[in-house]
Amino acid sequence: NAGVTQTPKFRVLKTGQSMTLLCAQDMNHEYMYWYRQDPGMGLRLIHYSVGEGTTAKGEVPDGYNVSRLKKQNFLLGLESAAPSQTSVYFCASIKREYGTQYFGPGTRLLVL
Amino acid sequence: AQSVTQPDIHITVSEGASLELRCNYSYGATPYLFWYVQSPGQGLQLLLKYFSGDTLVQGIKGFEAEFKRSQSSFNLRKPSVHWSDAAEYFCAVGATGCTSYGKLTFGQGTILTVHP
Numbered sequence: 001n002a003g004v005t006q007t008p009k010f011r012v013l014k015t016g017q018s019m020t021l022l023c024a025q026d027m028n029h030e031y032m033y034w035y036r037q038d039p040g041m042g043l044r045l046i047h048y049s050v051g052e053g054t055t056a057k058g059e060v061p062d063g064y065n066v067s068r069l070k071k072q073n074f075l076l077g078l079e080s081a082a083p084s085q086t087s088v089y090f091c092a093s094i095k096r097e098y099g100t101q102y103f104g105p106g107t108r109l110l111v112l
Numbered sequence: 113a114q115s116v117t118q119p120d121i122h123i124t125v126s127e128g129a130s131l132e133l134r135c136n137y138s139y140g141a142t143p144y145l146f147w148y149v150q151s152p153g154q155g156l157q158l159l160l161k162y163f164s165g166d167t168l169v170q171g172i173k174g175f176e177a178e179f180k181r182s183q184s185s186f187n188l189r190k191p192s193v194h195w196s197d198a199a200e201y202f203c204a205v206g207a208t209g210c211t212s213y214g215k216l217t218f219g220q221g222t223i224l225t226v227h228p
Contacts, residue, residue, distance in 0.1 A: 043202065045216070050213050059217075092156075106153075
């Protein structure tokens with residue numbers, strides 16, 4: 001039981017490049033979330049999903065897209081990376097509403 | 113919309129001393145409340161949560177938190193801090209209601225340094 005895993009762990013992008021971050025969970029959780037963490041700002045919700053095939057916008061969705069084609073995977077895409085998207089990205093999942101959120105180890109992204 | 117304020121950006125305590133981390137929230141009703149801890153380079157780990165009932169909540173690692181409705185606060189406490197408690201601590205609130213979908217709003221975080 002690996003819990004929540006994130007791929008890659010670290011990535012450097014140039015402005016305008018695209019990439020996809022992968023979050024995978026093996027706990028059969030329904031709800032999944034993508035957050036970004038910036039110094040002094042805590043975690044802010046980017047997008048979330050309440051089940052396979054469904055996604056919704058969070059607090060800071062601009063510049064990101066998501067997909068949840070399989071229940072266990074939640075993908076976060078950056079179509080045209082900008083320096084403002086330099087951050088640490090965390091994925092989380094829960095089995096049901098307000099169960100314990102399990103967090104992945106994070107992906108550190110640097111956009112030059 | 114809900115919000116969370118952690119007034120202390122950085123707190124330093126001596127090992128063995130008591131600890132209190134402050135958390136104030138803004139929400140129209142009683143929210144769901146959480147405390148998470150993050151060690152450097154790691155993801156977040158849940159310390160404790162409050163949904164309803166007893167306003168004093170016990171968590172892991174010897175932490176507790178008290179919900180005070182009149183003060184809109186959910187402060188985290190530990191009677192005796194260990195060096196391994198050095199980390200960043202986040203308070204979070206979740207809206208109640210059928211369309212809340214478990215979304216959390218986090219505070220800015222408090223960095224705890226422990227001196228030997």
